[in-house]
Amino acid sequence: MKIISVIKQVPDAEARIRATPTGIDLDGVTFVIDGMDEYGVEQSLRLREGGLDTELISLALGPKRFEEAIRTSLAMGSDRAIHIETDEALDPITQAKVLASIIQEEGAELVFVGGKEADWDSAALGPAIAEALGWPHSDWTTRLEINDTSLSVTHDSDEGSETLTLPLPAVITTQQGLNEPRYPTLPNIMKAKRKELKKLTLADVGSPSGKTQVLKQEIQTKSRLNKVVQGDAADAAKELARLLHEEAKAI
Amino acid sequence: MILVIAEHSNGSLKKSALELLSAAKSLSEKLGGEVVAALLGQDLSGAASELAKYVNKVIAVEDAALADVRAEPYTTVLTNLAKELEAKAVLVSASKSGLSYSARVAMRLDAPLLEDVTSLDVEGGQVIASRFSYLARVTETVKALALPIVISVKPNIFPVAEASASGTVDKKAADLAASDDRVKVGEKAAAKTGRVALDEADIIVTGGRGVGSAEGFTKLVEPLADALSAGIGATRAVVDAGWRPYSEQVGQTGKTVAPGVYIALGVSGAVQHLSGMNRSKIIVAINKDADAPIFKVADYGIVGDVNEVVPALKEAVSSL
Numbered sequence: 001m002k003i004i005s006v007i008k009q010v011p012d013a014e015a016r017i018r019a020t021p022t023g024i025d026l027d028g029v030t031f032v033i034d035g036m037d038e039y040g041v042e043q044s045l046r047l048r049e050g051g052l053d054t055e056l057i058s059l060a061l062g063p064k065r066f067e068e069a070i071r072t073s074l075a076m077g078s079d080r081a082i083h084i085e086t087d088e089a090l091d092p093i094t095q096a097k098v099l100a101s102i103i104q105e106e107g108a109e110l111v112f113v114g115g116k117e118a119d120w121d122s123a124a125l126g127p128a129i130a131e132a133l134g135w136p137h138s139d140w141t142t143r144l145e146i147n148d149t150s151l152s153v154t155h156d157s158d159e160g161s162e163t164l165t166l167p168l169p170a171v172i173t174t175q176q177g178l179n180e181p182r183y184p185t186l187p188n189i190m191k192a193k194r195k196e197l198k199k200l201t202l203a204d205v206g207s208p209s210g211k212t213q214v215l216k217q218e219i220q221t222k223s224r225l226n227k228v229v230q231g232d233a234a235d236a237a238k239e240l241a242r243l244l245h246e247e248a249k250a251i
Numbered sequence: 252m253i254l255v256i257a258e259h260s261n262g263s264l265k266k267s268a269l270e271l272l273s274a275a276k277s278l279s280e281k282l283g284g285e286v287v288a289a290l291l292g293q294d295l296s297g298a299a300s301e302l303a304k305y306v307n308k309v310i311a312v313e314d315a316a317l318a319d320v321r322a323e324p325y326t327t328v329l330t331n332l333a334k335e336l337e338a339k340a341v342l343v344s345a346s347k348s349g350l351s352y353s354a355r356v357a358m359r360l361d362a363p364l365l366e367d368v369t370s371l372d373v374e375g376g377q378v379i380a381s382r383f384s385y386l387a388r389v390t391e392t393v394k395a396l397a398l399p400i401v402i403s404v405k406p407n408i409f410p411v412a413e414a415s416a417s418g419t420v421d422k423k424a425a426d427l428a429a430s431d432d433r434v435k436v437g438e439k440a441a442a443k444t445g446r447v448a449l450d451e452a453d454i455i456v457t458g459g460r461g462v463g464s465a466e467g468f469t470k471l472v473e474p475l476a477d478a479l480s481a482g483i484g485a486t487r488a489v490v491d492a493g494w495r496p497y498s499e500q501v502g503q504t505g506k507t508v509a510p511g512v513y514i515a516l517g518v519s520g521a522v523q524h525l526s527g528m529n530r531s532k533i534i535v536a537i538n539k540d541a542d543a544p545i546f547k548v549a550d551y552g553i554v555g556d557v558n559e560v561v562p563a564l565k566e567a568v569s570s571l
Contacts, residue, residue: 011385013386013503013522013523013526014522017385017388017389019389024385024389035503035504036504091363091364092354092364092366093354093357093358093362093363093364096354096358097358118385118386118503119384119385120384121367121382121383121384121385121386121387121507122366122367123350123351123354123366123367124350124353124354124357124364124366125354126354127322127350127351127352127354127355127358128354128355128357128358128364130355131326131354131355131358131359132358134430136323136433136434137322137351137434138434139322139347139350139351140347140351142497152437156347156497156498157320157347157348157439158258158260158320158346158347158348158448159260159439159441159448160439160440160441160498161439161440161498162319162436162437162438162439162440163436163437163438163439164434164435164436164437165434165435165437166433166434166435167433173351175497175504176487176490176497176500176504176505177497210396211362211363211364211395211396211397212363212364212365212393212394212395212396213393213394213396214391214392214393215379215391215392215393215394216391216392217384217389217390217391217392218389218390218391219388219389219390220383220387220388220389220390220529220530222529222530224534224547224548224549224550225549225550225551226546226547226549226550226552227550227551227552228541228546228551228552228553228554229551229552229553233553233555233556233559233560233563234563236553236555236560236563237553237560237561237563237564237566237567238563238567240535240551240553240564240567241564241567241568241571242567243551244512244533244535244551244568245568245571248512248533248550248551250454250511250512250532250533251454251479251512251568251571
């Protein structure tokens with residue numbers, strides 16, 4: 001059985017992002033594999049370690065710099081990778097179509113996608129891939145077991161959490177709680193450099209055009225009052241309650 | 252026309268449904284066409300008559316297969332409705348389930364998706380939206396290049412609609428495919444009973460590592476939250492320590508919230524946490540470390556021990 005993990009590379013959460021008149025400037029920013037995607041890679045490794053006979057493939061669509069994130073997934077333990085290299089910022093629905101076509105070509109039966117991407121703040125990619133493939137999916141997944149031809153999962157719902165069973169093939173979107181991703185070891189980092197990384201271009205997948213266009217990006221700045229209330233605990237608390245009630249009219 | 256999917260729970264509408272209606276109304280004024288609200292589920296009569304006070308046309312799709320919010324049957328019903336009614340836009344709440352099925356609906360309609368939007372406008376017949384990106388540090392303006400479009404609307408941003416209609420309710424069959432029933436729901440666990448859901452809360456009280464323990468939450472965070480009818484949040488450190496459930500986590504890997512007031516107790520203010528709450532209208536911080544980064548984003552702060560300040564604050568707000 002083939003398992004595909006979709007990989008993205010995103011700015012480190014601590015990285016400083018600057019705004020320019022034409023958009024945001026990511027120059028000099030440290031990039032990492034999206035933490036949400038690591039859960040998928042880790043889960044696929046655990047399925048194999050649990051006795052499942054699988055080939056683990058990392059799949060990415062993005063600029064050349066994504067290679068580093070792809071290598072990280074290979075160093076964690078994926079067997080090989082496919083990178084559709086483009087500088088074009090395609091929307092999640094268009095990306096999902098492209099990724100689904102590769103998943104179909106590979107004949108994978110289980111696909112992991114990060115629950116929410118740390119660059120687009122988007123949760124659409126996984127469900128959209130599932131729809132493009134005509135497969136079921138589980139979103140916001142925190143537990144996964146495989147039983148022959150079906151999956152038993154726990155995922156977050158609007159009201160709390162619920163367990164689901166769904167048949168394979170399926171798409172799973174991951175989130176914190178699913179597992180604790182491993183750190184690549186030095187020997188595995190070295191080994192990863194020799195693993196296959198197949199390169200494709202957008203032309204190889206039909207040169208799709210996007211459905212949305214980003215017109216403007218601005219850094220969020222909201223000026224804050226930064227008022228520190230003085231006094232002992234009781235007085236400060238009383239004054240804070242008064243400020244929230246009378247000045248901010250918030251409570 | 253503009254199709255709105257109204258979320259409901261236990262027979263009554265969710266606040267997000269009324270927010271969608273006000274977003275849809277202003278969009279319909281710019282884009283043309285009437286607003287139609289759809290309800291999906293089982294035993295919808297209560298929610299449907301409530302909804303008819305806000306919008307002229309309500310469509311109730313009742314089917315046992317829609318009793319739980321599942322992406323595939325929802326996608327089938329919504330795409331069928333959107334096609335039949337020739338919707339220019341389908342509006343969905345950006346709840347956990349809404350984010351999920353809206354992506355499937357967009358794919359099935361081959362339509363642009365504007366996700367988790369905070370404002371909507373129309374220019375030259377094209378829909379333009381604002382939304383957050385890069386862990387809510389960036390606001391981006393995005394244009395949809397075609398119609399129809401699917402839009403998921405961020406909760407707690409748009410005003411709630413006013414009850415000014417006396418609409419009609421039409422019932423419609425779900426017309427589902429066999430494949431829509433592939434995902435079976437088993438056991439359900441409610442997040443936390445009796446308290447307002449994080450993404451619907453006007454006030455959120457969040458505890459960080461500084462609260463000290465799970466008991467600290469019971470002793471400090473819960474009483475203050477209850478005095479304010481607030482939702483309860485937690486930082487990743489707290490969730491990792493097992494003091495609180497994942498469902499309460501605010502931040503990069505948890506929920507993104509933007510309440511009227513966000514009260515952070517013993518929260519240091521790591522970037523991963525700030526990204527989940529930095530859009531709150533008013534931020535209050537109580538922390539014993541005056542240099543904690545949380546104070547940089549706070550409107551009001553007290554430098555002090557949560558064990559002393561929080562009970563005093565609870566007394567103070569109770570006597571307002």
